[in-house]
Amino acid sequence: MRNLILFVSLLLVSSSELVLTPISGKIQTNGALLVVADETIKLDSYTCTGDVDKLTSPCQNAVDGEWKTKLTWNNTLLGDFCVIITENYSLQDPTSNISWKFKAYHYREGSLIPKPMRIEFWNGSSWKELYELDDTDHTNEDFIEVLSVPKEALVNGKTAIKTTLMYSSHVAGAIPPSYPERLLHYVEFFEAELSSYNENNGGVPISFLFALVITAAIIFGGLVIMHKRSRPRGDIQHRGLKELGGFREIGS
Numbered sequence: 001m002r003n004l005i006l007f008v009s010l011l012l013v014s015s016s017e018l019v020l021t022p023i024s025g026k027i028q029t030n031g032a033l034l035v036v037a038d039e040t041i042k043l044d045s046y047t048c049t050g051d052v053d054k055l056t057s058p059c060q061n062a063v064d065g066e067w068k069t070k071l072t073w074n075n076t077l078l079g080d081f082c083v084i085i086t087e088n089y090s091l092q093d094p095t096s097n098i099s100w101k102f103k104a105y106h107y108r109e110g111s112l113i114p115k116p117m118r119i120e121f122w123n124g125s126s127w128k129e130l131y132e133l134d135d136t137d138h139t140n141e142d143f144i145e146v147l148s149v150p151k152e153a154l155v156n157g158k159t160a161i162k163t164t165l166m167y168s169s170h171v172a173g174a175i176p177p178s179y180p181e182r183l184l185h186y187v188e189f190f191e192a193e194l195s196s197y198n199e200n201n202g203g204v205p206i207s208f209l210f211a212l213v214i215t216a217a218i219i220f221g222g223l224v225i226m227h228k229r230s231r232p233r234g235d236i237q238h239r240g241l242k243e244l245g246g247f248r249e250i251g252s
């Protein structure tokens, strides 16, 4: 138990392991060590449009709150397709700052789409670009991005975010009898999360202060346990010697 507490303490203290995001009441680590949900934001509705019939998993996977499940393409298909996920949120505090964190997978075997993923927000009159993935970024890996969302994305306490995912596959060099080369390029999508945060006077994120308090509490707890374990041992040895001495005296 003591070793476990010390390990957790060191893990929290280590700046290389701890990634603080400026999100109210939330501490996110690389290993998802501790997460406190932001309850000031509610997902009202979502839609999936486009070539959803080319997916091999339900659209709900993109909004189920589970970072392991994702939208997956049927990558045996040839052609160009896209799926658009639109998520509508309401926020308790319409003045707060908001961030958009998402996880996706970018597969590229031959570049077919210059910008295979695009994220936009609704400003009350039109969709505006928030993010575009370049065909050379995060290739053949899962990746996470955290984006600051402009204030204009908050319209009457609500905000809408639209994510466009693209798929493209074609055959090149198909001249018999040589084997054709198959080009394949797409983005799959795990999940996104809209969060709010408020900056305090010093500009230090609330989550940072929260992390400091928890770290101090764990270290203090570990020290108290270590101290308690070290003291009784000495007392027992001392008592044992006294009792043994007393027995000898009686028996002599």
Ligand SMILES: [Ca+2]
Pocket (backbone or CB within 6 Å): 060, 061, 062, 063, 064, 065, 066, 067, 068, 069, 070, 190, 191
């Ligand atoms: Ca998911």
